[in-house]
Amino acid sequence: MGKTIMIVDDSASLRQVVGIALKGAGYEVLEGCDGKDALAKLDGRKVHLIISDVNMPNMDGISFVKALKQLPAYRFTPVIMLTTEAGDDKKREGQAAGAKAWVVKPFQPPQMLNAVSKLILP
Template sequence: MSKTIMVVDDSASLRQVVKLALTGAGYSVIEACDGRDALSKADGQRIHLVISDVNMPNMDGITFVRQLKTHPAYKFTPVIMLTTESGEDRKSAGQAAGAKAWVTKPFLPAQMLSAVSKLIS
């Protein structure tokens, strides 16, 4: 049974790169283009991990993670923020919202997969 990962990013090409790396490693992927889209797609289904951008239209990644974590089904779902943001204030806001890891773009797929496998055991 493969684990399901939700990838939330407003860049379709970035979602594609992440999806290829994840499906290549045997994961199932649900794609969403922003936080609002991600919340509607999550909708109580089993998601083992979320990878989210920070800067997105409609609902940014930190607001999305904060809202996702209010749902009992996702309270303990690990979240990796994948972003160009590397400022400490953004990182602490991400951690406060519930993010477990912070991967800076541009990233190496291997680096991201290693973070994923650490968080999904």
């Protein structure tokens, strides 16, 4: 019974590549293209981990995490933020909102799998 991870990023190719890597490691994968889309797709479904970009149209990563932490179904769900090298402010903002984990963009699939396996078991 694989665990479910949602990947939220406005880049379809990034979602695709991360999706391939996560599925390869035995996870189920949901996709959202921005914060708003992700909230709509979650809709109470059980998700074990959320990976979210910071910079997205419609609803950015920080607002998304804040909204997420208000929902009983997701208030304890771990979140990995995708930050930039220069994005320390955003990283701290994300941490304050409750996203304690991060992966710096650009990354390669093994780095993402590493981060994921620190947070949830396959």
